[in-house]
Each structure stands twice: as C-alpha cells, then as structure tokens.
Amino acid sequence: MLRFERIVVIGGGCYGSWYTQQLTRAIQRGALTAAEIVVVDRDPACRVAMSLADGAHAGAPVRLVVQEWAAYLSEWLAAGPEALAGHAMVPSPLMPHLCLDWLVERARGRWPTRHVRVEPMPVTPPTPWERAAPDARHYVSFATWTCPVNCIEPAKCPATREARDWSMPITIRKVAHDEPSLGGAAIFHCEHRTYGVGMIDADAIAGADRQVSAWAAHGPSRVLVGTVSHCHGALGVLAID
Structure with a gap:
C-alpha cells in the first residue's frame, strides 16, 4: 500500500x-x-x-x-524538503512548467538585485520530437504518435508493442552533463504510482531550490530544469547572473 x-x-x-x-x-x-x-x-x-x-x-x-496554481505552490513548497516528506504533486499534461516557474520565483526572491530569467536550451535535445516555445521553454517527447493520458509508460510500449528502451530523465541528465554551459540539472520525474496516476515527490522540488541556491551562491549559474516522465518532458534553463 x-x-x-x-x-x-x-x-x-x-x-x-x-x-x-x-x-x-x-x-x-x-x-x-x-x-x-x-x-x-x-x-x-x-x-x-x-x-x-x-x-x-x-x-x-x-x-x-x-x-491559482502558482500561488498555491509558492505557499506549499516553501515549507522545505523536510516538511514535505510524504507529499506529492500530480501534474496536468497541459499545465505550464510550474516547477521551473517556482524556482525562478524563489531565485528572484533570494537575489532581488541579480538578473534571473529563463533562457533557451543551448543544444537541441536528442529526442524524436522536440519544439522550442517563444517563452524559452522547450518541449520534448520520445513519441511521434499521440499517447493516451492514462498510459503508465510500461516496459513494453503500447504504441510500438516493443520494449520501451528510452527514459527521459536519463537522456536529459546526460544532456546537462555533456553541455559545458550548464552548471547542473534539476530533473523532476513524474512516476506512475497507482491506478494510472503519475506523481512528483514534493520534497524533490523543494530540495532543488536548495541546490540551485548552492550552485548560484557565489556567481552566475545555468541550471537545466526539467519536468519529465519516461516519455515526455518540459525543459528550461534557469539563468542567474
């Protein structure tokens, strides 16, 4: 249970x-x-x-x-990772990149005199489908077909009927590791937990804020932020000067 x-x-x-x-x-x-x-x-x-x-x-x-979603997350996630153990977020497929937006808000509050923004991806993600949005967010997918909202991303893909030999968290962490302009990555994995519902652990989101604070404490930093499942994802580069 x-x-x-x-x-x-x-x-x-x-x-x-x-x-x-x-x-x-x-x-x-x-x-x-x-x-x-x-x-x-x-x-x-x-x-x-x-x-x-x-x-x-x-x-x-x-x-x-x-x-409003952003206002609720601002209050909830501010409690910190220790207080959020056992809490989880169920994202919507069509929501904005709320985790990235929250980290931007936190960075601006922490460093009001520094330039905090979202920058475009420095490299094109190596996925079969990808699109850059006008607001510097980037959307990626291993699927070139339409997936049902209740797919639990099993080991055997229901669309191809073959083994699912891809995982977005692994792919995006490798992108961050290989790109010298990026100082780190905060990847939030939406994992399917029960009855077709995917969740992100809230303490992982709050913990990423602490990591961003450490990375950018003494100078400019570029952090790749991704909210991803095994098959799909929303990306953005949190830039702090």
Whole structure:
C-alpha cells in the first residue's frame, strides 16, 4: 500500500477530475492511503467541485482549494524538503512548467538585485520530437504518435508493442552533463504510482531550490530544469547572473 501525507492535484477540470477519481478508487480498494488529497483550481465550479457535491469521493479525503496554481505552490513548497516528506504533486499534461516557474520565483526572491530569467536550451535535445516555445521553454517527447493520458509508460510500449528502451530523465541528465554551459540539472520525474496516476515527490522540488541556491551562491549559474516522465518532458534553463 502506498502512503502519503498530502497529494496535490493540479487542476480540477478534465485531467484533474480523472486523476482524483483514480486516487479515490485506489483508496477505496486498499491500494493507497493519504491524509488529504488537495485539488487546486481557480474555478469554484470545476468538475471536482461538482463531483464532491455529488458525493463521488466517498471514503477519500478530497478537498478543493480555489486558488491559482502558482500561488498555491509558492505557499506549499516553501515549507522545505523536510516538511514535505510524504507529499506529492500530480501534474496536468497541459499545465505550464510550474516547477521551473517556482524556482525562478524563489531565485528572484533570494537575489532581488541579480538578473534571473529563463533562457533557451543551448543544444537541441536528442529526442524524436522536440519544439522550442517563444517563452524559452522547450518541449520534448520520445513519441511521434499521440499517447493516451492514462498510459503508465510500461516496459513494453503500447504504441510500438516493443520494449520501451528510452527514459527521459536519463537522456536529459546526460544532456546537462555533456553541455559545458550548464552548471547542473534539476530533473523532476513524474512516476506512475497507482491506478494510472503519475506523481512528483514534493520534497524533490523543494530540495532543488536548495541546490540551485548552492550552485548560484557565489556567481552566475545555468541550471537545466526539467519536468519529465519516461516519455515526455518540459525543459528550461534557469539563468542567474
């Protein structure tokens, strides 16, 4: 049985409501325990709000927080890695790169007189599909096909019906290691934990803030930040001068 203190689901709409439903089923069937499941959405009438009103999450400690995602993460993750042991975030496939945005916010607060920004990738990621966005974020995938949202990225790929011989965390860490302009990497791996739900450990996100602080304490630093599953990812370079 998996045990968590707090599971934070990003969004209470199409994706978030499905994840919350799956977490509820996992609890009802004895595969998961959690002190609380917090769904964050700025819409008080989102799908999760309606399902809560209908009693769809009986036996699961689900509650809705009506707040912007970035604002909630700013408060939650500021507690630090020790306080966040046993906490996890369930990201949405279509959310902004919230982990990178949070690290940028923390760096700007720590060093208000330094130039903190997101820079484009210094090299093109070696993945079959990749796109650079106008805001300097970069999106990557090992899939050249459309994957279902509930794929758990098993050892045998459901699309190719062959062994999945790739892993984005390994690939992106190698990119950071081989690129001399990068001083380090903060890679957040969204791992599928139960009933098709992927999670990122919250203490890993908070711990990365400490590592960035150490890397940039005495001079300019470039850190590759990635939020990735085995197959897909969002990347960006946190630059601190």
